[in-house]
Amino acid sequence: RKEVEQDPGPFNVPEGATVAFNCTYSNSASQSFFWYRQDCRKEPKLLMSVYSSGNEDGRFTAQLNRASQYISLLIRDSKLSDSATYLCVVRATGTASKLTFGTGTRLQVTL
């Protein structure tokens, strides 16, 4: 089983739609969680950290479910510019240097 698993997609949604991605992680000792965004052939960029109580940044909401070991990303009112690959990233306790990346979920927002 992969340490961090994501549905590769693609998720094809119309502009204005709400879309959600999940990411599961296998290491119960994981302590830090992030969502990164990667545009085609470009570098990943931090979208948001994920906090235990859940957090929101504009149209983006991130949630953490420790019991079921998954994190989620909700995008409301999708824009064409949201089209990208979304990477789930997990850091485990005691391995301060080690970030494990999921393979990403591709989102395509269409007119």
Add this chain to the structure above:
Amino acid sequence: EAQVTQNPRYLITVTGKKLTVTCSQNMNHEYMSWYRQDPGLGLRQIYYSMNVEVTDKGDVPEGYKVSRKEKRNFPLILESPSPNQTSLYFCASSLVVNRNSPLHFGNGTRLTVT
């Protein structure tokens, strides 16, 4: 402008010809790391460095070397490249190694080994 700079952006080489990919950051970050990205495998860590003169292996270090003689630079060295090292490489840095310190990535080096 705060950034991580990698060079070159594109490199085509032949098997066995030593090469170096440079990485430099101007943010005084302590932590630096190299990743390779391959289809279906995601980003995998090659080597990382917690500070000057401190380097450690990541998940896929075979065939690679690194050095950290200065805080700002973290070159990736392929002594004898092979075709299975054809990949997209990213250098990244963060201020410190702690829970919420985000990674800043360079814009990537696409390497082809023939």
